[in-house]
Amino acid sequence: MHIHIENDASAPRALHLSVEQLQLQLDVHPPLRSHFTLSENRDPAQTADFLARCDILWSGRKLALDQFSTPRLGWVQVMSAGVEQWLAHWPQGVTLTNASGVHGDKGAEFILMAALMFNFGIPGFLQDQAQRVWRPTFGGCARGKIVLLLGVGGIGAAAATLLTAQGYRVIGVTRSGQCDANVARCIRIDALDEVLPQVDVVVSTLPLTPQTRNLFDRRRLDLLTARAGIVIVGRADVFDYSAMREKLNVGELAGAVLDVYPQEPLPADDPLWHTPGVVMTPHCSLDDHSAYLAGCLDVFIDNLARFRHGQPLRNQVDPARGY
Structure with a gap:
């Protein structure tokens, strides 16, 4: 052959x-x-x-x-x-x-790093630094906080292990509602809405399919509280970036760590560049x-x-x- x-x-x-x-x-x-x-x-x-x-x-x-x-x-x-x-x-x-x-090992470390950034308010501190504002905030440890893991494949499962070891309570989301990863519980996609108000960090490793496209639309983003942060290392079109940007602009999310974008390279005039609370990496978090x-x-x-x-x-x- x-x-x-x-x-x-x-x-x-x-x-x-x-x-x-x-x-x-x-x-x-x-x-x-x-x-x-x-x-x-x-x-x-x-x-x-x-x-x-x-x-x-x-x-x-x-x-x-x-x-x-x-x-x-x-x-x-x-x-x-x-x-x-x-x-x-x-x-x-x-x-x-x-x-x-x-991508599992490096992706898992990136996701853990991003989750911890929200726990310590780093997206806000970066914004304050750029504006030369001195604004201390004091939070607690990661233990017990909830990470919603959209997709529990190779990257997601590796991330679940590190997040769980750090003390996070990880909820996995799969089509079937079942997985073998180290999570506290696993739910089906159609059960998302009921857990979103409890979540501290949403992590997406999802591929882009007809079922996942725009899965996190404006309605679902509105179910998150202002303390929630978003990490996206899967496909960008799973999320409504315009709605996410609007919520960040008015302080209705804790921030976003983004490695993927609807258009890459991201155009120089895209408003995401100066959206408060956004930490951007140029599609290099996993490789x-x-x-x-x-x-x-x-x-x-x-x-x-x-x-x-x-x-x-x-x-x-x-x-x-x-x-």
């Missing part, structure tokens, strides 16, 4: 997988050695030729597969966790696996370039072994659900 590698030419070199790197991994796994041929494309103009003869695709860039002839393609491994752009025109009969879980490629490659090698033995693949995406 033939594996083809499509790297993103605009991505850092640390995120490029070479034929040599993949071959080394195959050679140290006897069940995989000598069972695959490999190719790597360095010229996007030749992508169609490579896709026409590959059985498995490793892709570091987004491709509209319906624009290519892929008669042999049976499986695509992508380097991202979010796959909504891939699924827009997904061909039937092709398996898709993503990089879910690779560790020193370890990311290796983590994705671990998933891929494991899946290659499963693929050869006809076993279910890790991180297999359900196109109907969008994740």
Whole structure:
């Protein structure tokens, strides 16, 4: 079988997988050695030729597969966790696996850091610093405060462990109302409204699907109290950013730590830049370039072994659900 590698030419070199790197991994796994041929494309103009003869695709860039002839393609491994752009025109009969879980450790630390920022009033202090205002506020410890965790996948589950160890009471939110993560309780999405008035921090790691788009609209934001902070590291369009910004402007939220935005890069004239209580990072909270490629490659090698033995693949995406 033939594996083809499509790297993103605009991505850092640390995120490029070479034929040599993949071959080394195959050679140290006897069940995989000598069972695959490999190719790597360095010229996007030749992508169609490579896709026409590959059985498995490793892709570091987004491709509209319906624009290519892929008669042999049976499986695509992508380097991202979010796959909504891939699924827009997904061909039937092709398996898709993503990089879910690779972001877990760093994402969990970022989420814990953001939650603690609200506990100590850091978003407000940053605003005061910019205005040269001396305004002490005195709060308590994190223990017992409630974090609502929207999504308890690889990142969410890792965050739940750190938050719980810090003393937070974590409520997970999933489609089924069930999860294996270290949470105090887990609820279904349709039970959100009844818990929102109790919440101190809302954390979203959710992917963008038809069910999650605008899940946190103005009505749901209005159910939060002024002490609540928001952390978004999943897809931005799960939230109504305009409504969130309006509530921050009038002091009806404690702040927001945002790593993702409806448009990226965020335009220089976007009012979010000077919204009070907002701490912004430029979509870099989850990725560790020193370890990311290796983590994705671990998933891929494991899946290659499963693929050869006809076993279910890790991180297999359900196109109907969008994740």
